[in-house]
Amino acid sequence: MRLQLNSSSHTPLYLQLEAALRERLASGEWRSGQALPPERELAQQLGVSRITLRRALERLEDEGLLIRRQGSGTYVSQRVEQTLTALTGFSQDMAARGLRASSRWLQRGIFRATPEEALAFGLSPTAEVSRLERLRLTEDEPMALELAALPVRYLPDPQAVGDSLYAYLDLHGLRPVRALQRLRAVAALPRVAELLAIRPGDPVLYIERLSYLPDGSVLEFTRSHYRGDRYDFVAELKGGK
Structure with missing residues (x-):
């Protein structure tokens, strides 16, 4: 599940990660309403820092693709x-x-x-x-x-x-x-x-x-x-x- 992000690119890593996660959401790899793994675990799976992951998730949340529930985790939005x-x-x-x-x-x-x-x-x-x-x-x-x-x-x-x-x-x-x-x-x-x-x-x-x-x-x-x-x-x- 690790992603091949280009650290030498002019595009920041969190934007590259955002685009990669958006593709996975569009493909249905994560179903509507499904909970994502905890941040620490997901960051390890993707091979990125938690800070990079959090910035990407926040942008996807702002677009309504993800929902964060306090004390529960991050979920794929139900459209x-x-x-x-x-x-x-x-x-x-x-x-x-x-x-x-x-x-x-x-x-x-x-x-x-x-x-x-x-x-x-x-x-x-x-x-x-x-x-x-x-x-x-x-x-x-x-x-x-x-x-x-x-x-x-x-x-x-x-x-x-x-x-x-x-x-x-x-x-x-x-x-x-x-x-x-x-x-x-x-x-x-x-x-x-x-x-x-x-x-x-x-x-x-x-x-x-x-x-x-x-x-x-x-x-x-x-x-x-x-x-x-x-x-x-x-x-x-x-x-x-």
Whole structure:
């Protein structure tokens, strides 16, 4: 496992090591979520000093490729890929990948609609909506901050929703049949950063989703912030004729 680093190169050893470790991560030699050997052991295996190793690991951690857990060690980041061709919920996405999803409720109740929500649902400015705000986790790691709003007629009791909103909608015959999503990269504001365990200003994916029932009514208006270092959205594009 020892690496052939060039000490006479103009490129510092820690950068050479960073590039070599990046290749190993890309090759799948270390699996998603796998713990790396302790620093002392890994440095010996690679034939480098602990200082050189630590600088390389810190750079890979800054890119979101590795995670350091105090008192536990260094782990390969768990990245999640979601296709943009299927209308699914977070819990369903994680279950399909064999990952354990969980939620932490931040707010759940009936509130006066914001101007954005009233416009999305075609409601009067004084109307109320059911609002659900959750921190979504994968294997206990914060992955996304999700704020969903629904007309009260579709969700009269927000407390009735369990881990999966879509499971509740299925149970009540309200499964959406199509959705429109808008994605853009934004800098994490302090509250978002704190909840997602990242630094303020770090890039996150901001996603707005409008989901529709078969009759064309808007069922759900969801705004989410996904960690850019943990989540990839994948779309298949086909050539035109």
